[in-house]
Amino acid sequence: xxxxxxxxxxxxxxxxxxxxxxxxxxxxxxxxxxxxxxxxxxxxxxxxxxxxxxxxxxxxxxxxxxxxxxxxxxxxxxxxxxxxxxxxxxxxxxxxxxxxxxxxxxxxxxxxxxxxxxxxxxxxxxxxxxxxxxxxxxxxxxxxxxxxxxxxxxxxxxxxxxxxxxxxxxxxxxxxxxxxxxxxxxxxxxxxxxxxxxxxxxxxxxxxxxxxxxxxxxxxxxxxxxxxxxxxxxxxxxxxxxxxxxxxxxxxxxxxxxxxxxxxxxxxxxxxxxxxxxxxxxxxxxxxxxxxxxxxxxxxxxxxxxxxxxxxxxxxxxxxxxxxxxxxxxxxxxxxxxxxxxxxxxxxxxxxxxxxxxxxxxxxxxxxxxxxxxxxxxxxxxxxxxxxxxxxxxxxxxxxxxxxxxxxxxxxxxxxxxxxxxxxxxxxxxxxxxxxxxxxxxxxxxxxxxxxxxxxxxx
Amino acid sequence: xxxxxxxxxxxxxxxxxxxxxxxxxxxxxxxxxxxxxxxxxxxxxxxxxxxxxxxxxxxxxxxxxxxxxxxxxxxxxxxxxxxxxxxxxxxxxxxxxxxxxxxxxxxxxxxxxxxxxxxxxxxxxxxxxxxxxxxxxxxxxxxxxxxxxxxxxxxxxxxxxxxxxxxxxxxxxxxxxxxxxxxxxxxxxx
Numbered sequence: 086x087x088x089x090x091x092x093x094x095x096x097x098x099x100x101x102x103x104x105x106x107x108x109x110x111x112x113x114x115x116x117x118x119x120x121x122x123x124x125x126x127x128x129x130x131x132x133x134x135x136x137x138x139x140x141x142x143x144x145x146x147x148x149x150x151x152x153x154x155x156x157x158x159x160x161x162x163x164x165x166x167x168x169x170x171x172x173x174x175x176x177x178x179x180x181x182x183x184x185x186x187x188x189x190x191x192x193x194x195x196x197x198x199x200x201x202x203x204x205x206x207x208x209x210x211x212x213x214x215x216x217x218x219x220x221x222x223x224x225x226x227x228x229x230x231x232x233x234x235x236x237x238x239x240x241x242x243x244x245x246x247x248x249x250x251x252x253x254x255x256x257x258x259x260x261x262x263x264x265x266x267x268x269x270x271x272x273x274x275x276x277x278x279x280x281x282x283x284x285x286x287x288x289x290x291x292x293x294x295x296x297x298x299x300x301x302x303x304x305x306x307x308x309x310x311x312x313x314x315x316x317x318x319x320x321x322x323x324x325x326x327x328x329x330x331x332x333x334x335x336x337x338x339x340x341x342x343x344x345x346x347x348x349x350x351x352x353x354x355x356x357x358x359x360x361x362x363x364x365x366x367x368x369x370x371x372x373x374x375x376x377x378x379x380x381x382x383x384x385x386x387x388x389x390x391x392x393x394x395x396x397x398x399x400x401x402x403x404x405x406x407x408x409x410x411x412x413x414x415x416x417x418x419x420x421x422x423x424x425x426x427x428x429x430x431x432x433x434x435x436x437x438x439x440x441x442x443x444x445x446x447x448x449x450x451x452x453x454x455x456x457x458x459x460x461x462x463x464x465x466x467x468x469x470x471x472x473x474x475x476x477x478x479x480x481x482x483x484x485x486x487x488x489x490x491x492x493x494x495x496x497x498x499x500x501x502x503x504x505x506x507x508x509x510x511x512x513x514x515x516x517x518x519x520x521x522x523x524x525x526x527x528x529x530x531x532x533x534x535x536x537x538x539x540x541x542x543x544x
Numbered sequence: 545x546x547x548x549x550x551x552x553x554x555x556x557x558x559x560x561x562x563x564x565x566x567x568x569x570x571x572x573x574x575x576x577x578x579x580x581x582x583x584x585x586x587x588x589x590x591x592x593x594x595x596x597x598x599x600x601x602x603x604x605x606x607x608x609x610x611x612x613x614x615x616x617x618x619x620x621x622x623x624x625x626x627x628x629x630x631x632x633x634x635x636x637x638x639x640x641x642x643x644x645x646x647x648x649x650x651x652x653x654x655x656x657x658x659x660x661x662x663x664x665x666x667x668x669x670x671x672x673x674x675x676x677x678x679x680x681x682x683x684x685x686x687x688x689x690x691x692x693x694x695x696x697x698x699x700x701x702x703x704x705x706x707x708x709x710x711x712x713x714x715x716x717x718x719x720x721x722x723x724x725x726x727x728x729x730x731x732x733x734x
Binding site for chain 1: 591592593595596598599632633634635637638669670671673674721722723
């Protein structure tokens with residue numbers, strides 16, 4: 086329950102400011118007390134209850150201010166002490182009540198100011214109960230100020246209500262004068278009614294304030310918990326992504342073996358070759374293999390890296406990475422003839438398309454044979470690649486979640502689709518998924534056709 | 545829990561207090577009224593209760609001179625003195641006085657009135673709430689020389705005023721509420 090706070094010096098400053106305000110308060114409010122006496126006199130002479138109600142209102146305000154200052158100053162003092170020596174809320178409240186009573190006594194003896202101890206203690210106990218209701222673990226002042234002001238204000242009406250005269254409330258000069266005058270003017274019921282009109286709504290309002298602060302602190306706790314969960318999820322996704330990158334590196338290393346084997350074979354031939362034409366041919370091929378390796382590494386390292394790529398080679402490259410050995414899967418490709426070249430990051434785009442095809446392969450299927458169709462054609466200024474399967478499809482409610490990192494319905498990492506979308510976006514393309522649950526899924530990727538003259542800075 | 549405890553304690557005190565309320569309606573009536581040629585209405589303690597007396601006197605059409613701070617020099621052409629007792633710290637501050645100054649002023653006024661054989665009527669309508677050491681001192685001072693005492697029952701629940709009246713054999717009238725004040729006042733000055 087007790088909390089050490091770094092703001093402790095501020096509490097001490099606030100205590101001294103409030104204490105100074107409390108000391109000069111009698112000087113500041115003295116004339117207002119005289120005004121109340123004048124209003125009571127006017128009400129007696131004119132028989133007008135309005136003056137008496139104004140006097141009662143002014144009296145309640147003037148009695149609220151020192152009470153609130155006392156209460157808040159002791160709260161600040163205790164918050165400061167609590168920062169040094171932690172103690173429970175129960176001890177806190179007991180010390181607060183003791184300080185409050187002693188402060189009131191000093192207020193009476195040293196400054197000869199009116200002290201309504203019964204009313205003040207009732208108000209203090211209600212305030213402490215409501216502050217407890219807020220469940221604020223830290224000794225923050227905000228709920229205490231809002232609740233304290235309301236409670237101390239409405240409690241002062243007990244002083245001027247003739248109904249409660251027998252309960253040792255309103256025993257100081259001004260409340261007594263107001264009650265005697267109201268008795269003389271036969272309007273005690275008016276003061277009682279107005280008193281209740283303030284007390285009941287303000288009591289409810291102070292309870293509502295306490296509940297609002299309680300809801301706020303509860304929501305804050307939930308938000309904090311969600312934030313911690315989000316951080317944990319992010320860390321987990323980061324680890325999954327690291328693992329994915331490791332897999333990508335493995336794939337790249339595997340892909341690099343082909344040109345390396347070519348270089349190795351050609352270099353062996355080069356050592357044996359004596360014909361200058363063959364040496365030149367081998368050297369050119371070695372140079373091509375090195376260029377290919379360089380492109381592959383660039384594609385992997387830099388997302389902005391682009392290469393001119395024949396669509397059929399891209400599909401062939403993808404097809405080579407997906408050995409469909411399952412006899413129950415029928416994989417067909419349909420590539421339109423004379424398609425223009427694409428200008429994309431070969432490694433990343435092919436990995437994205439491989440991910441999409443892998444998803445189609447992994448998707449559960451109701452029929453005996455799973456059919457996967459890969460279709461490529463031109464539509465205006467785009468090359469369209471369609472991957473269609475007859476799997477179970479995706480439920481409509483899940484369609485808006487499929488791009489979220491980590492979301493998966495078939496126990497995969499949930500990184501494939503987000504990676505594919507990111508890659509297609511980076512390559513200025515568009516990806517769309519249409520699915521009907523129980524019928525199948527169709528993924529459409531559109532990649533823009535570039536003119537070779539448009540490219541100013543080839544990678 | 546603290547709040548519930550306080551409410552229970554508070555209610556218990558109220559109940560016990562209410563069971564001890566004694567409604568005393570007995571009054572000692574005057575054999576003949578005092579002169580009402582010119583009443584001096586003054587205060588002992590400067591409470592706002594004095595204004596009630598002034599208002600009632602006007603309502604009863606008594607010739608009166610209302611001087612909350614009347615001194616012995618103000619007794620010329622005065623036929624009776626009505627002193628409304630009730631200590632008010634704010635009232636005294638408003639008149640830039642303290643309780644000692646007030647006590648001295650009232651004492652001088654009473655001595656002068658007594659010397660001039662002016663009837664003195666002491667009125668206390670402050671109830672239980674205004675009873676404190678200062679008010680009691682002023683009541684003791686004024687009742688010693690009073691010819692008639694009027695008090696509310698609530699202000700005399702400890703029979704303090706009854707004892708003062710008995711000590712000095714002063715007639716005393718008890719009223720239940722402030723609005724009952726008209727009757728003893730009318731009886732005193734008509």
